Amino acid sequence: MLSVLFVCTGNICRSPLAEGVLRAQADLWGIGDRVRVDSAGMTRWHEGEEPTFEGQVSAASRGYFIGDLRSRPITSQDFDNFDWIICMTREHQQGLRERRQRTDQAQILLATAFSPRLGTIDIEDPWGLGQPAYDRALDQLEQCCADILVRVRASVAA
Numbered sequence: 189m190l191s192v193l194f195v196c197t198g199n200i201c202r203s204p205l206a207e208g209v210l211r212a213q214a215d216l217w218g219i220g221d222r223v224r225v226d227s228a229g230m231t232r233w234h235e236g237e238e239p240t241f242e243g244q245v246s247a248a249s250r251g252y253f254i255g256d257l258r259s260r261p262i263t264s265q266d267f268d269n270f271d272w273i274i275c276m277t278r279e280h281q282q283g284l285r286e287r288r289q290r291t292d293q294a295q296i297l298l299a300t301a302f303s304p305r306l307g308t309i310d311i312e313d314p315w316g317l318g319q320p321a322y323d324r325a326l327d328q329l330e331q332c333c334a335d336i337l338v339r340v341r342a343s344v345a346a
Contacts, residue, residue: 196311236258236259239254243322
């Protein structure tokens with residue numbers, strides 16, 4: 189089983205959207221039972237909170253339910269418990285690389301590394317920017333998750 193952890197700043201916008209999308213797409217692809225997906229935040233700012241209202245609206249409009257998710261900060265155990273830690277920005281990636289221990293096994297990747305056709309490196313934070321920003325982030329995350337699943341399918345088939 190491949191384990192994937194999505195990380196953003198507070199774990200109330202982008203990373204729960206990505207978690208919901210990847211779970212749903214993995215189920216549609218018939219590999220949901222071979223992929224474990226979770227999300228976390230770089231900070232404790234919103235610990236225990238549900239995803240933002242706008243994020244839930246964007247997700248629900250496309251058939252994803254994320255209302256049961258709750259924010260949590262990334263922990264040192266996550267670096268050993270996940271194969272891939274997929275972050276939304278270069279800043280997150282750098283911060284995670286600085287926090288990891290030399291013996292940690294997780295690969296720290298950018299979501300957009302799977303989707304070079306997006307033409308962007310960072311998935312911008314939609315927080316406070318209104319519904320269109322959430323819809324735009326979800327557009328990008330849907331593409332990234334589909335491209336991630338191409339790799340996931342190959343790795344779980346091996």
